[in-house]
Amino acid sequence: MRPKLTLKQIAKELDVSISTVSKALRDSPEIGEDTREKIKAFAKFYNYKPNNIALSLKNRKTKTIGIIIPEIVHHFFTTVISGVEKVANEMGYNVIICLSDNSFDKEVINMEMLANGSTDGFIMSLAKETMQKGDYHHLIEVISQGMPLVLFDRVVDQILCDKVIIDDVLGAQKAVQHLIDIGCKRIALLSTVDYVSVGKLRTQGYKLALEENDFELDEDLILKIEEMEESEEKIEHFLKDKDVDGIFAVNEHFAISAIKYIQEHGKRVPEDVSVIGFTDGELSKRFIPSLTTVSQHGTRMGEEAARILIEKLEKTPGEDEQYRTVIVETGLVKRNSTKSLK
Amino acid sequence: MRPKLTLKQIAKELDVSISTVSKALRDSPEIGEDTREKIKAFAKFYNYKPNNIALSLKNRKTKTIGIIIPEIVHHFFTTVISGVEKVANEMGYNVIICLSDNSFDKEVINMEMLANGSTDGFIMSLAKETMQKGDYHHLIEVISQGMPLVLFDRVVDQILCDKVIIDDVLGAQKAVQHLIDIGCKRIALLSTVDYVSVGKLRTQGYKLALEENDFELDEDLILKIEEMEESEEKIEHFLKDKDVDGIFAVNEHFAISAIKYIQEHGKRVPEDVSVIGFTDGELSKRFIPSLTTVSQHGTRMGEEAARILIEKLEKTPGEDEQYRTVIVETGLVKRNSTKSLK
DNA sequence: TTGTAGGCGTTATCAA
DNA sequence: TTGATAACGCCTACAA
Numbered sequence: 283m284r285p286k287l288t289l290k291q292i293a294k295e296l297d298v299s300i301s302t303v304s305k306a307l308r309d310s311p312e313i314g315e316d317t318r319e320k321i322k323a324f325a326k327f328y329n330y331k332p333n334n335i336a337l338s339l340k341n342r343k344t345k346t347i348g349i350i351i352p353e354i355v356h357h358f359f360t361t362v363i364s365g366v367e368k369v370a371n372e373m374g375y376n377v378i379i380c381l382s383d384n385s386f387d388k389e390v391i392n393m394e395m396l397a398n399g400s401t402d403g404f405i406m407s408l409a410k411e412t413m414q415k416g417d418y419h420h421l422i423e424v425i426s427q428g429m430p431l432v433l434f435d436r437v438v439d440q441i442l443c444d445k446v447i448i449d450d451v452l453g454a455q456k457a458v459q460h461l462i463d464i465g466c467k468r469i470a471l472l473s474t475v476d477y478v479s480v481g482k483l484r485t486q487g488y489k490l491a492l493e494e495n496d497f498e499l500d501e502d503l504i505l506k507i508e509e510m511e512e513s514e515e516k517i518e519h520f521l522k523d524k525d526v527d528g529i530f531a532v533n534e535h536f537a538i539s540a541i542k543y544i545q546e547h548g549k550r551v552p553e554d555v556s557v558i559g560f561t562d563g564e565l566s567k568r569f570i571p572s573l574t575t576v577s578q579h580g581t582r583m584g585e586e587a588a589r590i591l592i593e594k595l596e597k598t599p600g601e602d603e604q605y606r607t608v609i610v611e612t613g614l615v616k617r618n619s620t621k622s623l624k
Numbered sequence: 625m626r627p628k629l630t631l632k633q634i635a636k637e638l639d640v641s642i643s644t645v646s647k648a649l650r651d652s653p654e655i656g657e658d659t660r661e662k663i664k665a666f667a668k669f670y671n672y673k674p675n676n677i678a679l680s681l682k683n684r685k686t687k688t689i690g691i692i693i694p695e696i697v698h699h700f701f702t703t704v705i706s707g708v709e710k711v712a713n714e715m716g717y718n719v720i721i722c723l724s725d726n727s728f729d730k731e732v733i734n735m736e737m738l739a740n741g742s743t744d745g746f747i748m749s750l751a752k753e754t755m756q757k758g759d760y761h762h763l764i765e766v767i768s769q770g771m772p773l774v775l776f777d778r779v780v781d782q783i784l785c786d787k788v789i790i791d792d793v794l795g796a797q798k799a800v801q802h803l804i805d806i807g808c809k810r811i812a813l814l815s816t817v818d819y820v821s822v823g824k825l826r827t828q829g830y831k832l833a834l835e836e837n838d839f840e841l842d843e844d845l846i847l848k849i850e851e852m853e854e855s856e857e858k859i860e861h862f863l864k865d866k867d868v869d870g871i872f873a874v875n876e877h878f879a880i881s882a883i884k885y886i887q888e889h890g891k892r893v894p895e896d897v898s899v900i901g902f903t904d905g906e907l908s909k910r911f912i913p914s915l916t917t918v919s920q921h922g923t924r925m926g927e928e929a930a931r932i933l934i935e936k937l938e939k940t941p942g943e944d945e946q947y948r949t950v951i952v953e954t955g956l957v958k959r960n961s962t963k964s965l966k
Numbered sequence: 967t968t969g970t971a972g973g974c975g976t977t978a979t980c981a982a
Numbered sequence: 983t984t985g986a987t988a989a990c991g992c993c994t995a996c997a998a
Binding site for chain 4: 299301302312313
């Protein structure tokens with residue numbers, strides 16, 4: 283076992299001072315040609331690489347970005363991570379990931395942990411519990427310490443920081459408009475509870491679309507689901523006595539549960555009922571019928587968030603502090619779960 | 625903006641020495657009751673937290689684990705990460721994730737980057753390109769520097785280190801046995817090229833099962849796919865002139881592509897052809913028909929890998945160096961894509 | 967009971 | 983052209 287080489291060891295080995303070695307390796311013209319070459323050759327041969335930790339301590343920056351997300355077993359978040367990773371890597375940054383598990387406490391702990399020197403800034407999407415509690419002291423703390431924070435997807439108005447979101451309202455509106463365009467008359471909404479911002483916004487888009495087309499809003503056609511676990515039975519129960527010809531679901535799971543129920547009860551998708559989901563998942567592409575969806579472009583969101591964060595990180599702090607909210611547009615991907623009834 | 629508090633600042637503020645503050649905060653009995661209380665109260669009030677970077681430098685350990693995986697947009701890897709994260713968090717470790725994108729170069733760069741002080745050890749699954757090249761110098765380098773490495777899933781015999789794998793051979797064998805048990809006579813195998821270890825092992829299991837049941841091995845019934853992108857057409861082409869009644873696929877995608885093709889060509893799954901996939905994905909559960917699968921238990925693999933790594937990390941290095949290979953067992957999850965033909 | 971000094975690995979400043 | 987020194991933030995053996 284051969285532990286990592288340090289400047290000190292090189293210096294001793296070559297019988298020069300540490301600072302000479304340091305300068306030589308950084309190509310300082312202060313150092314004479316021959317010594318420089320000798321040192322560089324030695325370092326190269328023994329594969330010297332400076333210690334990141336020491337550099338971090340010295341420079342007071344770690345060149346790493348912290349990502350905190352509610353869960354990773356969720357295709358959307360995975361795509362976001364992948365986008366962040368890509369940009370971060372290109373810019374010489376590392377990515378450290380923590381999962382809050384949708385728990386407020388875990389989110390706070392993770393954030394404090396990373397804030398103590400491990401990362402230069404944060405990219406995060408809030409835990410459900412955090413949004414429910416409305417307690418954002420950990421975010422405020424971090425910001426007030428001068429660490430940049432970029433919120434994405436599950437964001438919150440009260441916090442002043444950069445944000446990357448998708449046009450939830452517009453995306454939902456487009457989806458419902460599509461259902462209306464193909465002739466649906468009774469359109470149900472499968473949503474989450476309102477304190478999850480996306481649930482609220484997508485519901486808003488749904489209502490807007492109805493309004494614009496002079497459809498009457500029927501609260502009976504709206505289902506708000508609290509827990510992912512109970513979604514399947516809630517949806518079944520909800521659809522039992524409803525006579526709908528269109529369904530807009532705020533995520534993939536809800537959409538698929540709905541389709542399953544419909545198919546199992548003697549109706550067909552899309553012939554009798556058209557279904558649209560809000561999602562980016564693999565499932566929608568491969569499901570039979572494949573799902574018409576509002577695509578979320580997670581990768582793009584991740585890239586955008588990383589770019590914004592790194593820009594903040596590399597800007598001298600004095601400059602005018604401004605916060606941006608970038609809206610990543612959604613697109614309607616038409617597949618086989620919707621079909622014109624006309 | 626209020627930058628982070630340091631020992632130095634506390635010391636100045638309270639007019640004592642830095643070491644007094646340090647000792648007081650660590651409850652050293654050396655420090656007098658009153659000074660200690662005063663210091664602790666001050667620190668608590670201003671929410672002092674020691675700087676991780678400084679601690680890492682001093683202790684020469686970072687308390688973080690590096691994960692390097694080929695890709696993250698892949699449910700199996702996601703579940704592994706989630707398992708690692710869980711155990712790591714419980715033990716006070718952070719997790720830093722890098723993606724190799726299945727590229728050898730990226731894998732090497734990431735590894736070197738993390739090895740320069742950023743992490744204490746590695747958990748990784750090799751890039752396809754790496755296995756193809758058979759160049760493992762970066763792994764050897766890291767190990768020889770005394771950093772523990774745990775390989776999972778895509779492992780390689782030449783490297784001496786801890787490993788966490790699943791019983792690919794047995795899992796495949798069980799799957800094929802199941803197909804035989806329900807009456808399949810002509811069983812096709814949809815696999816990957818042999819240099820991907822899992823492809824090779826699962827092929828082995830397939831052959832073993834046939835052998836044990838005195839089935840003749842028909843190489844024409846075996847398809848080896850090189851690139852994920854071309855899988856769909858390769859499978860279609862392969863199935864065109866084959867008259868099979870059972871299919872074993874080494875992953876979810878292959879299985880689903882096969883089902884699609886079969887259904888589109890006038891046959892039914894599982895009535896005419898039974899299909900089993902090797903996977904853990906969400907897709908298999910929700911696909912119609914839902915897929916019978918060999919489950920990989922990614923979470924368990926992640927937990928296991930993390931436990932082994934941390935154990936190594938916290939053991940004094942002198943102790944007898946031994947490498948373990950933990951085999952996580954697979955299970956056959958019977959769903960609706962297989963059915964007895966008898 | 968408190969403080970001083972040295973070191974973890976690096977770089978920057980200044981002196982030789 | 984090279985080297986000594988201090989500093990980043992923390993901890994600890996030892997001195998006062």
